Amino acid sequence: MSALETALLVSLTVMTVISALMVVSVRNLIHAGFWLLPFFLGIGGFYLVLSVEFLFALQLLLYAGAVMVVVLFALMLTRDVMNPLVRQTNRLAVAAIAASASMMGFLIVVIYRQSPLVAAAPALLPSEDITRQLGVALLNEYVLVFELTSALLLSAMLGAIFLARAPKVEMEEDEE
Amino acid sequence: MNSGALPLHFFILLSAVLLAIGMYGLISRRNAIAVLMSIEIVMNAANLNFVAFWRYLHPHSLEGVVFVLVTITVAAAEVAVGMAVVLSIYRMLHTVNVDEVAQMRG
Numbered sequence: 001m002s003a004l005e006t007a008l009l010v011s012l013t014v015m016t017v018i019s020a021l022m023v024v025s026v027r028n029l030i031h032a033g034f035w036l037l038p039f040f041l042g043i044g045g046f047y048l049v050l051s052v053e054f055l056f057a058l059q060l061l062l063y064a065g066a067v068m069v070v071v072l073f074a075l076m077l078t079r080d081v082m083n084p085l086v087r088q089t090n091r092l093a094v095a096a097i098a099a100s101a102s103m104m105g106f107l108i109v110v111i112y113r114q115s116p117l118v119a120a121a122p123a124l125l126p127s128e129d130i131t132r133q134l135g136v137a138l139l140n141e142y143v144l145v146f147e148l149t150s151a152l153l154l155s156a157m158l159g160a161i162f163l164a165r166a167p168k169v170e171m172e173e174d175e176e
Numbered sequence: 177m178n179s180g181a182l183p184l185h186f187f188i189l190l191s192a193v194l195l196a197i198g199m200y201g202l203i204s205r206r207n208a209i210a211v212l213m214s215i216e217i218v219m220n221a222a223n224l225n226f227v228a229f230w231r232y233l234h235p236h237s238l239e240g241v242v243f244v245l246v247t248i249t250v251a252a253a254e255v256a257v258g259m260a261v262v263l264s265i266y267r268m269l270h271t272v273n274v275d276e277v278a279q280m281r282g
Contacts, residue, residue, distance in 0.1 A: 017197070024198070032210060033213065047227060066252065071209060071213060078207075081209075090275045095203070099200075100200040103199060142242050156253030
C-alpha cells in the first residue's frame, strides 16, 4: 500500500467513526441527522475499498439519499429536536456507555483470539465484474430472495401508508 | 484503490467499533427518531462485516452481496414503517421520546 492509499484509508476510517460518534452524541438532532451523511459516505467508501462498486452506488442512492431525507423529514415534523435545553439522553446513558464499551472490549478480545483463523484469510483477488455476476445470480440462484424482498417492500409501503393516514381516520381504526 | 495489504482484521475491528457506537445510541437516546438513526449505524456495521468476510473468504460465490442487498432493503422498509409509527405516535401523544410513551392503547 502506498503512502497516499494509507492516508486515504486512515482519513476514511476517522471520518466514519467520528461521524458515527456525532450521530449518537450530538444534542441537536437535526445536526445528528446531517452527521449520518458522512457516516453513510464513509461506509460506501469502504465498499469501494473492497471493490464492490455496485454496493457503493446503492449506498449513495438508498442511505445517503432516501434514508437521510426520510429521517430529516420526520425530525422536522416533530417537536424539540433543535432545542439545546432539552435533554436527549435518558437516565441509562452512563450504563449505556459501560455496556457498549464492555461489548466492544469483548469483541476485540474475541477477534484477537481468533487471530490465526482470520489472519489465514487470503489477500483480495483482483476485482472481477461483480455487478454483472450479481445481476445474473439475482435472477437465477437467488430469485426467491429477490421476489421475497419485493413482497417485503410492497407490504412495508402499504403498512407505512396505513399507519401515516390522517388522524381522524386513524383514531377510528385504532379502536378496532 | 488496491487493498491487497489490508488485513481482514481491520474491517472486523471497525465493524465492532461501529456496532458499539450504535448500541450506545440505541440505549441512551430518548428521541425515537434518534434511536432509528442508531439502528442504521448498527445495520451499516453489519453490512460492512458481510462484505468484508465475503470478499476475503468466499469471493467466488455471491452470498455476501446478496445478504447486504437484502439488509439494505429491510433497512429501507424499517425506516419507512418506523417513521410512519413515529409520526402516528407524535400525533396521538405529542411526543416522540421513548421514555414518555408508556401507553399501550390510546
